[in-house]
Each structure stands twice: as structure tokens, then as C-alpha cells.
Amino acid sequence: LRGHSHWSYEDLKHWSTDYSDCGGTKQSPINVDTAQATFSPDLRPIQLSGYSLPANKQLKLKNNGHTVVLELPESLALTGGYAQQYRAVQLHLHWGSPLGPGSEHTINGRRFPAEIHVVHYNTKYDSFTEAMVHPDGLAVLGAFLEVGHGENQYYHEILKHLFEIQEVGQETLVPGFNIAGLLPANLKLYFHYNGSLTTPPCYQTVKWTIFNQTMLLSHNQMSMLVSSLRTDDDKLLQSNYRPVQNLHGRRVLASFQ
Ligand SMILES: NS(=O)(=O)c1c(F)c(F)c(SCCc2ccc(C(=O)O)cc2)c(F)c1NC1CCCCCCC1
Numbered sequence: 221l222r223g224h225s226h227w228s229y230e231d232l233k234h235w236s237t238d239y240s241d242c243g244g245t246k247q248s249p250i251n252v253d254t255a256q257a258t259f260s261p262d263l264r265p266i267q268l269s270g271y272s273l274p275a276n277k278q279l280k281l282k283n284n285g286h287t288v289v290l291e292l293p294e295s296l297a298l299t300g301g302y303a304q305q306y307r308a309v310q311l312h313l314h315w316g317s318p319l320g321p322g323s324e325h326t327i328n329g330r331r332f333p334a335e336i337h338v339v340h341y342n343t344k345y346d347s348f349t350e351a352m353v354h355p356d357g358l359a360v361l362g363a364f365l366e367v368g369h370g371e372n373q374y375y376h377e378i379l380k381h382l383f384e385i386q387e388v389g390q391e392t393l394v395p396g397f398n399i400a401g402l403l404p405a406n407l408k409l410y411f412h413y414n415g416s417l418t419t420p421p422c423y424q425t426v427k428w429t430i431f432n433q434t435m436l437l438s439h440n441q442m443s444m445l446v447s448s449l450r451t452d453d454d455k456l457l458q459s460n461y462r463p464v465q466n467l468h469g470r471r472v473l474a475s476f477q
């Protein structure tokens with residue numbers, strides 16, 4: 221993955237020359253046109269197990285030059301909503317700048333201030349790297365972040381460490397907490413579609429779940445997110461989102477009407 225870090229959000233055109241899947245027909249992110257989404261009553265509530273981690277479980281938080289990544293133990297598992305079991309790999313965020321929002325997915329053309337992705341791999345494969353090249357290999361849970369009134373205590377567990385990893389490659393340790401608190405309380409309402417990693421190598425191996433309920437952060441927390449991290453040319457790491465990709469006939473399912 222080290223070799224994948226020389227791309228940037230500025231030269232998107234070259235992604236598909238260096239990584240052929242980036243030019244594929246099942247790419248992410250997408251715009252969700254809610255009027256075109258198909259209600260699918262057999263979409264079950266997403267169920268998380270093992271997401272509540274004790275404080276003595278230290279998690280690595282890293283600035284990898286493209287986002288902030290929190291590495292997750294495989295003890296976190298997706299046990300509902302997907303036909304097979306998936307285990308957590310990492311979570312990371314996408315955000316904008318003081319000039320504009322930075323979610324990756326959009327809803328009816330609306331871009332949200334930020335978006336969290338919790339990445340999992342299908343346990344029928346021996347490892348994440350093995351899973352990530354199979355169409356049913358990965359499951360990513362996505363939720364939008366908006367500015368509300370109060371501080372979000374769960375996001376604070378990550379945001380309060382950002383100053384320690386301002387430079388690319390820096391990492392720090394975060395005490396365990398209830399990772400489920402980073403996702404909506406209502407895991408029944410979501411959109412579902414087959415897509416890809418939104419970064420090179422853009423493998424088309426992700427079953428995406430985008431929750432309908434958004435997460436609320438304070439204004440201060442959102443500004444910490446958009447103005448703490450730097451990239452490898454010492455500029456602020458901002459607007460780390462890929463433009464929405466064509467559906468090419470794919471259907472988006474909705475677990476609700
Ligand atoms: N939205 S997403 O899930 O596609 C995604 C992004 F959009 C991302 F932008 C990222 S970060 C860019 C990829 C990367 C670069 C460097 C390092 C490192 O030095 O450790 C690691 C990763 C990023 F890490 C991920 N998720 C990754 C996809 C990259 C390859 C496998 C790693 C787990 C999932």
C-alpha cells in the first residue's frame with residue numbers, strides 16, 4: 221500500500237492509468253438519488269458486535285497523508301445486514317475545508333460536511349489483502365457528519381489526538397472506547413449498493429452501506445477535523461474526497477421507504 225500513496229486528489233485523471241480498476245463501471249463514491257432507490261424489505265438491520273473496546277485496548281491512529289486512519293482489531297464484527305460475516309480492519313474520515321463540505325457520497329446532489337468509513341473484510345477469506353480482491357470481499361459502513369449543537373463525545377476520542385499526528389506518517393495510540401458511538405443509533409435505515417474503494421487501487425469489491433441518520437459534531441470539532449492534518453507537501457490535508465462516479469446501471473437499494 222506504500223506505493224499507493226503517490227496519487228493525489230488533484231490529478232484524478234491519472235488514477236485509471238496507474239490503477240486500471242479506477243476506470244471501471246462499479247466505482248465509488250456515488251450520488252444517491254433517493255427517488256431512484258429501490259425499497260428492499262429483506263435488507264436487515266446492521267448488527268455490530270464487539271465494538272465496545274476497553275480503555276486498556278490501545279488503537280493506532282495514523283496520518284497517512286490522505287486521511288486519518290484508526291486501526292481496528294478483528295474482534296469487531298458485522299453480524300447482521302450482510303449475508304456473510306465481516307470483521308473490522310480500520311476506520312477513516314473524509315472531510316472538506318472551511319470553504320465547503322467534503323463527504324464522498326452525496327444524497328440528491330447534496331454533499332455533507334464529512335463522512336466516516338468503517339472498513340471490514342469477509343471472514344471467508346484468510347486475510348484482508350486476500351479479501352480485498354474478491355467482489356464480496358469488503359463491506360464499508362458509511363455515515364455523514366454534520367454540525368450540531370453539542371460536542372460529540374465519541375468523535376472527541378479521535379479528534380483530541382489529531383494535534384499529535386499533524387505531519388504525514390505520524391501516529392499515536394488512542395485508548396479503546398465504544399466504536400459503535402461513531403455510527404448512528406439507528407442501524408436499520410440505510411442505502412446499499414455494490415461499489416469500490418474510493419482510493420487507488422479502486423478495487424470493485426466493496427458492498428457499501430450508507431446510513432440515513434447523520435452524526436452531529438460541534439462546530440469546534442468539525443473545524444478541528446478540517447484544519448489539523450497536513451499532507452506530504454506540508455499543505456493542510458483538506459477536501460480528501462473523490463468526485464461521485466457514474467452508476468453505469470447499478471441499482472441502489474434502500475432498507476426503508
Ligand atoms: N474510502 S476507502 O475505504 O477506499 C479509503 C480511502 F478513500 C483512502 F483515501 C484511504 S488512505 C489512502 C490509501 C492508503 C495510503 C497509505 C497507507 C499507509 O501508508 O498505511 C494506507 C492506505 C484508505 F485507507 C481507504 N480505505 C482503505 C483502502 C486502501 C487499501 C486497503 C486499506 C484498507 C481500506
Ligand SMILES: [Zn+2]
Pocket residue numbers: 312313314337418
Ligand atoms: Zn473512505
